[in-house]
Amino acid sequence: MNPEIAMACRHDRQLRGIVDGADLLTADGIGIVMVSRLRRDPLPERVTGCDLLFELLEAGSRERWSFYLLGASEATSKRAADVIEARYPRAKVVGRQHGFFDPSEDERIVADIAAKRPDVLVVALGAPKAERWIHAYRDRLRAAVAVGVGGSLDIVAGTVRRAPRIWQRLHAEWLYRLINQPSRWRRQLILPRFALQALRYKDKPRARRS
Ligand code: UDP
Numbered sequence: 001m002n003p004e005i006a007m008a009c010r011h012d013r014q015l016r017g018i019v020d021g022a023d024l025l026t027a028d029g030i031g032i033v034m035v036s037r038l039r040r041d042p043l044p045e046r047v048t049g050c051d052l053l054f055e056l057l058e059a060g061s062r063e064r065w066s067f068y069l070l071g072a073s074e075a076t077s078k079r080a081a082d083v084i085e086a087r088y089p090r091a092k093v094v095g096r097q098h099g100f101f102d103p104s105e106d107e108r109i110v111a112d113i114a115a116k117r118p119d120v121l122v123v124a125l126g127a128p129k130a131e132r133w134i135h136a137y138r139d140r141l142r143a144a145v146a147v148g149v150g151g152s153l154d155i156v157a158g159t160v161r162r163a164p165r166i167w168q169r170l171h172a173e174w175l176y177r178l179i180n181q182p183s184r185w186r187r188q189l190i191l192p193r194f195a196l197q198a199l200r201y202k203d204k205p206r207a208r209r210s
Contacts, residue, residue, distance in 0.1 A: 001019065001025045001026065001027060001028060001029075001032055002028040002029040002031070002032060002127065003029055003031040003032065003190055003191055003194035003195075004127065004128075004187065004190050004194075005019065005127055005128050005131075006032070006194060006198070007190050007193065007194050007197070008128065010197075014132075015128055015131075015132070018128070018131050018132065018135045019131075021135070022131070026047035026048075026049075026052060027043050027045070027046050027047060028046070028047070028048050028049055028127075028150065029046065029048070029174070030046055030171040030173070030174070031174075031191055031194055031195065032046070033045065033046050034171075034195075035194075035195065035198040035199070038198075038199060039198070039199070048150070048152075048173075049124075049127075049147075049148065049149035049150040049151075049152045050149065050150070050152040050155050050162060052147060052149060053122060053147075053149045053152045053156065056120055056122075056147070057084060057087075057088045057091055058088070060088060060090075060091035060119070060120065061088035061089065061090045061091045062090070064090050064091070064092070065091055065092075065119035065120055066091075066092045066093075066094040066116070066117075066118045066119050066120070067084065067091055067092065067093050067094065067118055067119070067120045067121075067122055068093070068094055068095045068096065068097075068113050068116055068118035068120070068121045068122065068143065069081060069084075069093060069095075069096040069097070069122050069124070069153060070096070070097050070099065070109070070113070070121060070122065070123045070124065070125065070133075071097075071098070071099035071122075071123055071124030071125040071126075071130065071153060072098060072099050072124050072151075072153040072154060072157070073098055073099070073100065074098040074100075075157075075159075076098075076153055076154055076157045076159050077096050077097070077098045077099075077153060077157075078096075079157035079158070079159070080096075080153040080156040080157040081093045081096050083156055083157060083158070084156065094116045094118055095112060095113065095116045095118065097109050097112065099124060099125045099126075106133075106136075106137070110137045110140055110141060113141050113142070113143060114140060114141055114142040117142045117143070118143045118144070119143070119144045119145065120143065120144065120145050120146075120147065121134075121141060121143035121145065121146040121147070122147060122149055122152075122153070123146060123147065123148050123149065124148075124149050124150065124151060124152055124153040124154075125148070126150060126151065127148055127150055128148075130148030130149070130150070131148045134146045134147075134148060160180075160181075161180070163176035163177065164176075174188065174191070
């Protein structure tokens with residue numbers, strides 16, 4: 001969950017359904033955590049797609065899990081698979097597919113994933129494209145877990161650098177990304193609107209329960 005998805009859920013009922021139907025939502029962005037604190041219903045911490053992926057790889061290396069990588073460019077996907085095999089020797093990359101395919105290829109890709117039955121399907125198609133794709137095929141993928149991880153394969157592959165720890169600790173990772181990828185500025189305009197809406201939002205009993 002990040003502010004962009006939260007805002008999109010206000011008018012996109014399908015996306016709202018996907019979010020409500022997810023088994024696990026993590027706070028991908030300090031905006032979500034801050035708003036939870038201001039509303040006195042604090043989330044324990046931020047867990048980005050990248051944090052989640054690295055933790056899964058660590059656990060996968062201990063438990064010998066299999067991974068299927070879906071998303072990012074062909075070069076990034078290949079490099080990410082090589083890095084994972086070198087750094088997490090007991091985690092196995094059983095398949096991969098770059099993320100710039102035509103929807104007519106969905107059936108082939110779903111069949112390939114189902115045949116390989118990965119423990120973890122890592123979907124790096126950007127949000128919310130990844131979440132929509134997982135939702136559309138979740139019953140046929142035969143993956144134990146499917147998780148959207150945003151642009152994390154670029155970080156695993158080393159093509160994009162994650163903000164240094166000090167920026168992360170100061171909750172300024174969004175600013176670091178903006179400086180390094182200025183084309184993202186338009187997307188970040190959503191942040192102040194999200195903050196305003198979130199603070200004004202009145203819980204309805206039903207929404208509160210869900
Ligand atoms: N991507 C993809 N297919 C697409 C669009 C994007 O595989 O059709 C990949 C892109 O190469 C990048 C990731 O999805 O690796 C999106 O990264 P971004 O930083 O935009 O995602 P966010 O973290 O903001 O969700």
